[in-house]
Amino acid sequence: MEKPEYNQAIVRSFVNWSIVWGLVAVLVGVIVSFQMIYPDLNFPPYLTFGRLRPLHTNAGIYGWGVGTIFALFLYIVQRLCKTGLWSNKLASFQLWFFNATIIAAAVTLLLGYTTSKEYHELEWPIDVMVVVLWVAFAINIIMTIIKRKEEQMYISLWYMMAAIVGVAILYLVNAAAVPVSLFKSYSAYAGTNDANVHWWFGHNAVAMALTAPPLAMFYYFLPKSTGVPIYSHRLSIISFWSLIFMYLWTGAHHLLWTPVPDWIQTLAMAFSVMLIAPSWGSVINGYLSMNGQWQQMKENYLVKFLILGITFYGLQTLQGPMQAIRTFSAFIHYTDWIPGHIHMGTLGWVSLIAFAGIYFLVPRIYGREVYSIPLANLHFWLVVVGQLIYSVSLWVAGVMQAGMWNAVNADGSLTYTFMETMVEMYPYWWARAVGGVIYLAGVLVFIYNIWMSVRKGQPATATATATAAAGSAGRA
Amino acid sequence: MWEKRPVLLLILATAAILVGTVVTMVLPFVWVNTEADRIASVTPYTPLQQEGRDLYIREGCNNCHTQTVRPLVTEVLRYGDYSKSGEFVYDRPFLWGSKRTGPDLARLGGKYPDSWHYKHMDSPRSMVPRTNMPDYAWMKTNLLDPEMVRRKMQVLGFPYTEEQIKALVGKNEIDALVAYLQKLGSDIPWRVATQATMVGELKNPFVRDHQAMEEGREIYKKNCASCHGEHLDGDIAPPLNGLTQTDAALFETLYNGLPAGGMPGFASLGASKIWQVVSYLKYHDHEKGQH
Numbered sequence: 224m225e226k227p228e229y230n231q232a233i234v235r236s237f238v239n240w241s242i243v244w245g246l247v248a249v250l251v252g253v254i255v256s257f258q259m260i261y262p263d264l265n266f267p268p269y270l271t272f273g274r275l276r277p278l279h280t281n282a283g284i285y286g287w288g289v290g291t292i293f294a295l296f297l298y299i300v301q302r303l304c305k306t307g308l309w310s311n312k313l314a315s316f317q318l319w320f321f322n323a324t325i326i327a328a329a330v331t332l333l334l335g336y337t338t339s340k341e342y343h344e345l346e347w348p349i350d351v352m353v354v355v356l357w358v359a360f361a362i363n364i365i366m367t368i369i370k371r372k373e374e375q376m377y378i379s380l381w382y383m384m385a386a387i388v389g390v391a392i393l394y395l396v397n398a399a400a401v402p403v404s405l406f407k408s409y410s411a412y413a414g415t416n417d418a419n420v421h422w423w424f425g426h427n428a429v430a431m432a433l434t435a436p437p438l439a440m441f442y443y444f445l446p447k448s449t450g451v452p453i454y455s456h457r458l459s460i461i462s463f464w465s466l467i468f469m470y471l472w473t474g475a476h477h478l479l480w481t482p483v484p485d486w487i488q489t490l491a492m493a494f495s496v497m498l499i500a501p502s503w504g505s506v507i508n509g510y511l512s513m514n515g516q517w518q519q520m521k522e523n524y525l526v527k528f529l530i531l532g533i534t535f536y537g538l539q540t541l542q543g544p545m546q547a548i549r550t551f552s553a554f555i556h557y558t559d560w561i562p563g564h565i566h567m568g569t570l571g572w573v574s575l576i577a578f579a580g581i582y583f584l585v586p587r588i589y590g591r592e593v594y595s596i597p598l599a600n601l602h603f604w605l606v607v608v609g610q611l612i613y614s615v616s617l618w619v620a621g622v623m624q625a626g627m628w629n630a631v632n633a634d635g636s637l638t639y640t641f642m643e644t645m646v647e648m649y650p651y652w653w654a655r656a657v658g659g660v661i662y663l664a665g666v667l668v669f670i671y672n673i674w675m676s677v678r679k680g681q682p683a684t685a686t687a688t689a690t691a692a693a694g695s696a697g698r699a
Numbered sequence: 700m701w702e703k704r705p706v707l708l709l710i711l712a713t714a715a716i717l718v719g720t721v722v723t724m725v726l727p728f729v730w731v732n733t734e735a736d737r738i739a740s741v742t743p744y745t746p747l748q749q750e751g752r753d754l755y756i757r758e759g760c761n762n763c764h765t766q767t768v769r770p771l772v773t774e775v776l777r778y779g780d781y782s783k784s785g786e787f788v789y790d791r792p793f794l795w796g797s798k799r800t801g802p803d804l805a806r807l808g809g810k811y812p813d814s815w816h817y818k819h820m821d822s823p824r825s826m827v828p829r830t831n832m833p834d835y836a837w838m839k840t841n842l843l844d845p846e847m848v849r850r851k852m853q854v855l856g857f858p859y860t861e862e863q864i865k866a867l868v869g870k871n872e873i874d875a876l877v878a879y880l881q882k883l884g885s886d887i888p889w890r891v892a893t894q895a896t897m898v899g900e901l902k903n904p905f906v907r908d909h910q911a912m913e914e915g916r917e918i919y920k921k922n923c924a925s926c927h928g929e930h931l932d933g934d935i936a937p938p939l940n941g942l943t944q945t946d947a948a949l950f951e952t953l954y955n956g957l958p959a960g961g962m963p964g965f966a967s968l969g970a971s972k973i974w975q976v977v978s979y980l981k982y983h984d985h986e987k988g989q990h
């Protein structure tokens with residue numbers, strides 16, 4: 224019985240708290256989507272669109288995204304290493320410091336303390352907190368891996384370690400600033416340099432926080448939920464190394480046609496297109512693992528979450544490279560198309576994998592079976608439909624907007640004034656808000672289901688405990 | 700083998716991450732913001748402007764507004780000359796943005812008179828009825844902190860004078876914001892450079908054409924009423940109900956604007972629409988409200 228040495232309590236707390244922040248993120252998302260339709264919903268000074276939108280993105284990426292990374296990694300690392308955490312004290316510190324950081328982030332953003340850099344808005348004192356938090360997490364994961372009882376490190380651990388160093392480098396470099404006061408600092412880089420450093424960070428935050436960690440989870444939870452191993456180990460190796468090598472070249476695809484030197488833009492464009500290969504390496508590996516097991520899509524709700532999740536990842540990594548091509552970027556950059564892209568990634572890919580991971584964990588961390596599979600299915604359909612309404616309506620909106628911005632009359636003058644194009648967006652913004660409300664309903668069903676599992680779920684069966692004890696996943 | 704050695708894996712992963720990082724992120728520092736892309740006429744922000752910029756950041760205006768004009772035909776037509784690297788050397792942080800819920804502001808400076816901005820910041824919907832830009836009237840009640848601004852100028856290393864700091868006393872946040880907005884993109888003389896000189900005879904193709912005057916009225920409502928008043932009786936700009944200029948002179952005014960007086964140019968509307976407005980202004984009977 225090696226069970227007692229696993230630290231389940233910390234996983235449980237991280238799951239609970241990341242769900243709280245996930246709910247905040249979705250709720251604030253719905254609020255800002257309505258502010259875009261009804262500007263009267265701005266309540267200055269704290270609750271205006273300009274301050275709430277960063278709160279939404281930060282709660283989503285750092286509260287829900289990083290929160291679930293902490294929760295699921297702390298679980299996975301113990302299982303794959305067949306040993307408890309290196310330090311339970313450090314993990315407890317990490318938990319309360321995580322919540323303190325998210326609360327400090329939320330409060331300061333509402334107070335207007337912001338650097339304005341997208342996904343890196345937090346001012347320097349909170350940056351320091353984020354760094355401490357990440358170091359605490361990194362040490363615990365790496366030390367646990369070092370003292371592991373299983374010689375071979377499974378794929379998930381590679382992605383985890385890459386994410387740990389990747390985030391550290393990106394965050395530190397982009398955070399460089401000179402403080403003026405406790406809540407105001409100026410970037411260490413100016414103008415075009417600042418833009419280039421920032422989007423090197425920005426795109427690789429996507430790589431190291433919203434791609435590598437969910438891939439680590441996917442590679443663990445897919446074999447765990449289905450009982451089938453990952454199709455090809457060699458494909459995993461190739462896609463891992465090429466993914467982490469190529470991502471770093473692509474930041475400037477957010478800056479096409481701007482004053483950033485052309486050759487950087489061209490490199491970014493080329494590497495973005497090449498990124499399709501490693502991205503789809505994982506997608507295909509996931510699909511082929513399911514060969515002969517596709518009936519599980521019907522029988523096993525976890526598989527639905529995981530396979531739809533990786534499917535959205537596949538679509539995301541085709542759409543992304545397309546957006547990274549100069550001619551296409553000229554058209555859709557700055558339009559509503561982009562939030563459509565983002566939310567297929569965050570609501571579709573990242574969140575579906577996190578939901579699957581949490582459902583998988585319920586019997587193992589709460590000792591209770593999931594309360595209701597039909598509710599889990601309802602949750603699945605609400606979030607998938609909500610997200611599709613969101614993304615599809617904004618893709619249509621973006622194409623229309625781009626078309627109108629670029630329309631010219633026979634004499635070479637512009638066909639539409641800015642406002643003539645802007646008012647056409649309202650119906651689509653409505654559709655997006657409706658999609659958001661449906662997604663929120665899905666999240667509420669999820670929370671209810673987890674809550675009821677804890678309160679009224681059947682005691683966890685032997686299978687759950689048995690798989691829990693079985694150790695590493697797949698062919699590792 | 701790296702699959703069994705975590706430290707080796709960490710080192711290899713770091714190396715893989717650093718290659719692209721060094722080439723596309725570190726290396727550009729050799730060229731960007733050097734003499735090569737310096738523009739002599741670009742100056743640092745004054746204390747008032749810098750404070751305005753920090754307020755723009757505080758309020759997250761960058762969530763709806765971008766600040767880079769790309770070298771694309773329609774974009775230059777809509778916003779003005781495309782952005783150059785040398786124009787941003789004093790920007791910490793950069794504010795290029797990623798989403799145009801509202802229009803690009805990189806070339807805003809000099810487009811409108813200050814009075815337009817005051818009114819617009821107070822209540823954007825009083826000027827542009829269907830905009831979703833929030834009201835910022837509340838910022839008028841917040842006064843600036845001159846000593847804090849001085850600290851900022853020192854940290855940034857920008858030149859400033861005691862008079863400039865003293866002048867901040869009693870100024871409010873909107874004063875600073877407007878000063879910043881008026882500086883945007885105006886360090887290079889692009890407005891003058893793009894002024895068109897009218898060649899040949901300008902002849903109004905519509906004159907008393909009813910259809911054209913009807914169209915002209917609509918164009919007026921959308922583009923001119925916020926400054927010249929719904930009924931041409933003037934607001935922050937002079938009334939237009941007693942115009943005596945020739946059609947050709949009016950055309951030229953509308954096409955190029957009167958940059959010194961705060962009247963924006965409307966070349967992007969195209970000649971045909973401009974003539975329709977000219978017809979509406981000149982030949983519509985504004986007193987009786989009929990053509």
Ligand code: HEM
Nearest residue numbers: 429433476495498539540543544546547556565568569797
């Ligand atoms: C091969 C992979 C991918 C490529 C090449 C790619 C490419 C791009 C490009 C070119 C943009 C900028 C669009 C513009 O502003 O014109 C963008 C935006 C974005 N993408 Fe992706 N994408 C990829 C995958 C993903 C994934 C998996 C996610 C996960 C959530 C994601 C999340 C985002 C986000 C959050 C933004 C918004 C950045 C902003 O605020 O402007 N992307 N992507």
